Amino acid sequence: MSSPLLHGPRWADVRLHRTALWTAGGLVVLAAVVTGYLRWAASAYPASTADCYGPCEDTFLGFASAMDLLSSAMEQGAVALLLLPVLIGAFVAGPVIGREMESGAYKLAWTQSVSPARWLASKLTTAAALTAGGALVLMAVFQLGAWNLLGRWNLSWTDRGVYEAVGPALVAYCLFGVAVGALVGLLVRRTLLALSVAGVVTGGVLLALGNIRWNLFPVNTVSGPASGAGYLPKGIPADSLIMDIGVHNAAGEHFIAGQCTPGQGADFPCPADTRITGWYAEFHPHSHFWYVQLIETGIVLVLAAAAGYAAFRVLKRRTP
Numbered sequence: 362m363s364s365p366l367l368h369g370p371r372w373a374d375v376r377l378h379r380t381a382l383w384t385a386g387g388l389v390v391l392a393a394v395v396t397g398y399l400r401w402a403a404s405a406y407p408a409s410t411a412d413c414y415g416p417c418e419d420t421f422l423g424f425a426s427a428m429d430l431l432s433s434a435m436e437q438g439a440v441a442l443l444l445l446p447v448l449i450g451a452f453v454a455g456p457v458i459g460r461e462m463e464s465g466a467y468k469l470a471w472t473q474s475v476s477p478a479r480w481l482a483s484k485l486t487t488a489a490a491l492t493a494g495g496a497l498v499l500m501a502v503f504q505l506g507a508w509n510l511l512g513r514w515n516l517s518w519t520d521r522g523v524y525e526a527v528g529p530a531l532v533a534y535c536l537f538g539v540a541v542g543a544l545v546g547l548l549v550r551r552t553l554l555a556l557s558v559a560g561v562v563t564g565g566v567l568l569a570l571g572n573i574r575w576n577l578f579p580v581n582t583v584s585g586p587a588s589g590a591g592y593l594p595k596g597i598p599a600d601s602l603i604m605d606i607g608v609h610n611a612a613g614e615h616f617i618a619g620q621c622t623p624g625q626g627a628d629f630p631c632p633a634d635t636r637i638t639g640w641y642a643e644f645h646p647h648s649h650f651w652y653v654q655l656i657e658t659g660i661v662l663v664l665a666a667a668a669g670y671a672a673f674r675v676l677k678r679r680t681p
């Protein structure tokens with residue numbers, strides 16, 4: 362840590378938060394070791410191919426196989442990675458910025474030939490560099506564990522956590538957490554309150570964009586005539602994300618799947634005198650993954666830049 366990149370305010374920030382950094386580094390190493398072991402165990406202890414009648418006995422640490430344990434661990438790991446930006450935003454807002462503002466420790470730095478702008482820039486760049494590096498390492502660990510599991514139940518490319526962990530969106534959200542944390546810390550100036558607010562804001566943006574991401578890029582549409590048994594969509598890849606599916610009449614009115622068909626359900630009555638003429642389906646194929654990722658990443662980075670700019674503006678207004 363004595364390299365030219367870590368001197369002055371950056372060196373002071375790293376030393377001040379060294380306990381948290383060592384703890385985070387230890388958790389990353391632990392995640393890598395556990396993932397590596399489970400990956401090795403999945404190869405060394407393959408699932409039994411013998412048929413069993415009734416409940417099968419567990420064969421590896423309470424799971425049917427080492428591969429099942431690895432799959433479960435990757436599911437939990439994907440959820441943990443989804444929470445990473447929230448934790449980063451809370452940490453930057455509370456211990457990094459809010460605590461100094463609350464205690465007045467920032468005044469000492471400002472009297473030691475460090476301008477307020479340089480003080481904030483140092484904290485932002487240090488936090489951003491450590492955040493991006495840590496996120497990339499954790500993404501690599503996840504890829505190590507899940508490389509041949511993606512596509513399984515709860516590990517689809519569209520699932521929350523998995524989607525973020527296999528593309529640049531996770532790094533963008535982490536950087537957004539840094540910027541929001543700095544802004545909230547400067548505005549609130551109270552450690553615990555800033556920590557809570559930044560976590561809620563970061564999590565809210567993560568949730569909101571996650572809910573609309575599949576509307577950011579046009580869907581593919583397939584359709585066909587509904588005759589005889591031809592009410593089922595055709596030509597949709599198996600790993601696609603279905604956005605809408607159903608049938609339509611000659612006027613183009615859409616009805617949900619199972620409505621106005623020979624096998625319609627009792628819960629979905631068909632309007633009188635309605636004659637179905639075709640079916641349709643709107644979906645995202647796997648090939649849309651990177652388009653959506655890049656669009657969402659761009660949006661998040663713009664939001665991060667806006668939050669960072671706002672933080673500097675707030676600092677400028679509140680300094681003499």
